[in-house]
Amino acid sequence: xxxxxxxxxxxxxxxxxxxxxxxxxxxxxxxxxxxxxxxxxxxxxxxxxxxxxxxxxxxxxxxxxxxxxxxxxxxxxxxxxxxxxxxxxxxxxxxxxxxxxxxxxxxxxxxxxxxxxxxxxxxxxxxxxxxxxxxxxxxxxxxxxxxxxxxxxxxxxxxxxxxxxxxxxxxxxxxxxxxxxxxxxxxxxxxxxxxxxxxxxxxxxxxxxxxxxxxxxxxxxxxxxxxxxxxxxxxxxxxxxxxxxxxxxxxxxxxxxxxxxxxxxxxxxxxxxxxxxxxxxxxxxxxxxxxxxxxxxxxxxxxxxxxxxxxxxxxxxxxxxxxxxxxxxxxxxxxxxxxxxxxxx
Numbered sequence: 001x002x003x004x005x006x007x008x009x010x011x012x013x014x015x016x017x018x019x020x021x022x023x024x025x026x027x028x029x030x031x032x033x034x035x036x037x038x039x040x041x042x043x044x045x046x047x048x049x050x051x052x053x054x055x056x057x058x059x060x061x062x063x064x065x066x067x068x069x070x071x072x073x074x075x076x077x078x079x080x081x082x083x084x085x086x087x088x089x090x091x092x093x094x095x096x097x098x099x100x101x102x103x104x105x106x107x108x109x110x111x112x113x114x115x116x117x118x119x120x121x122x123x124x125x126x127x128x129x130x131x132x133x134x135x136x137x138x139x140x141x142x143x144x145x146x147x148x149x150x151x152x153x154x155x156x157x158x159x160x161x162x163x164x165x166x167x168x169x170x171x172x173x174x175x176x177x178x179x180x181x182x183x184x185x186x187x188x189x190x191x192x193x194x195x196x197x198x199x200x201x202x203x204x205x206x207x208x209x210x211x212x213x214x215x216x217x218x219x220x221x222x223x224x225x226x227x228x229x230x231x232x233x234x235x236x237x238x239x240x241x242x243x244x245x246x247x248x249x250x251x252x253x254x255x256x257x258x259x260x261x262x263x264x265x266x267x268x269x270x271x272x273x274x275x276x277x278x279x280x281x282x283x284x285x286x287x288x289x290x291x292x293x294x295x296x297x298x299x300x301x302x303x304x305x306x307x308x309x310x311x312x313x314x315x316x317x318x319x320x321x322x323x324x325x326x327x328x329x330x331x332x333x334x335x336x337x338x339x340x341x342x343x344x345x
Contacts, residue, residue, distance in 0.1 A: 041095025048086050048101035055079055055108045059276055067241050070231075073274040074307055077116075077296055080109040119294040125320035125338035126218040131157040131266035131310060132325075132334035133227065134165070141165045144328040145172035151325055151336050155214055156189045157266035159227035183210035186225045186267070192216045200224065200254050202247040209251060209267075213260065218341035221317065222260040226251055226267035244270050245277045252280025255315075262341055263315040268332065270309050285313035288337035293322035299333040312337045 054061070058076060061069035072079075083106045090098030130153035134144050145168070148156055156177065158169060166182055169189075173180065177189035181197040184207025188194065193215045200209035209226040228248055231241040248269070255263060265285060271278045273287050289297040289308060298305030305324075310332055312322065318340040325334035 037094060037096045039097075041090050041093045041098030044086055044090050044093065044095065044098035045101035048083075048098065048105055051079060051082055051086070052105040052108045055105060055112060058274070063277070067277070070241060070271070070275050070277050073276065074272050074309075076272075076274050077113050078306065079105075080113065083109060113296075116290065116293070116296055120292050121294050121321035121323070122292060123320070125318075125340045127155065127216050127221070127341055128153045128336065128338050129155045129157075129223075129264060129266060129312060130325070130334055130336035131159070131225070131268075131312060132328070133159045133268040133310060133330060133332040134161065134169075134328070135330035135332065136160045136162050136165075138165070138329045140329040141168045142172045144330060145169050147328045148325065148334050149173055149176050151334070153336055154191045154216070155223060155264075155266075157223070157225040158187045158189070159185065159208075159225065159268045161185050161187055181210070181212055183207050186210050186227055188212050188223060188225050188266075190214050200226070200251065202226065202228070202250040202254075204229065204243075204247060208247075209254075211254070211258075216341060219262065220260060221262040221264055221341060222258050224251070224255060224263070224265045224267070226265065226269065228268065228270045230270055241271075241277060248278045249280045252284065255281065256284060261316040264317060264339070265311065265313040267311065268309060269311050272308055273311070281313065285315045286319065288312045288314060288319040288322040288339065289335070291322070292319035292337070297322060297324050297335060299324055299335050301331050302327045302333050303331075305333060310335050314339060317341055318343045 054072065055076065058073055061072055063069045083102060087099060087102040090102055130148055130151050132148050134141060138144055161182065170180065173189050177191055179194045180187060180189040181194055183199040186208060194212045195215065197212040198210065199207045200211050202209045211222060211224050214221050214223050229243040231244050255265065269278060273282055273290060297308050299308055299310040312335060320338045320340055322337040325336055327333060
């Protein structure tokens with residue numbers, strides 16, 4: 001006699017993966033069909049579009065009122081922090097409109113700064129250079145000099161030197177750097193011979209810029225050191241930078257007249273590469289941080305760096321790597337770069 005087969009069926013409680021996926025699809029579809037998911041968050045969506053427009057069209061924002069355009073460009077990378085905030089608020093409001101709109105400024109930000117968040121540092125190079133605004137009120141100039149020299153730089157530029165501090169820096173750096181020159185409040189220390197040293201006029205009443213020819217093993221390079229005037233943010237006047245802008249134009253004119261093919265600019269420009277007020281300089285030179293750095297390389301203020309205003313710019317020279325150095329007694333971080341003179345010419 002044949003045995004009867006019994007088949008036991010497990011009751012479907014709706015907890016299987018296929019059932020859960022189906023429920024999620026239904027729920028998602030219902031919410032998208034809900035007109036409220038599109039109507040909610042209109043203000044958030046408008047803010048996202050405005051943010052995208054500000055970042056994409058920053059160069060069109062006029063400087064006529066308080067140098068607003070330059071102020072925005074100085075801190076432009078930080079505008080990206082608003083994107084996750086808008087996205088989170090859109091999700092909280094359960095607004096498809098706001099969430100989709102938040103993608104727009106994210107795309108704009110990545111287009112502007114995505115290249116800076118990827119590592120581009122390489123190896124090699126034949127000249128290491130560094131620059132540091134040492135701060136006139138630095139409590140330990142000797143220690144600051146040793147810290148910067150520890151970077152292994154072949155050429156060091158220092159800005160905001162005071163008359164009393166210059167001998168201290170000279171003594172601290174003498175063992176490593178055989179050649180040096182000081183013009184006004186800026187100076188240059190080098191392991192290689194310096195020649196044709198001269199101040200550079202940048203429309204100020206005192207010297208804050210200089211030029212020298214450095215004869216390195218790979219060839220001669222014109223090195224400019226500059227400390228452009230400071231800018232201020234005032235409620236009644238906005239971003240006051242008129243003197244800085246005039247000095248930047250004068251510096252750009254001096255560099256454009258340079259006869260040597262290889263040119264390096266070291267210094268505190270009191271402005272970022274995005275600031276259109278520095279176009280006279282930045283239009284003819286490359287940033288080592290942008291070309292060969294890892295990240296944004298913010299240098300000021302040292303306690304919480306928010307902007308890259310200390311620059312190493314080059315022309316006719318190939319950047320290999322760029323980085324910031326540890327904090328010293330200054331309110332700025334030193335910045336350094338490795339360049340290749342041979343392949344850059």
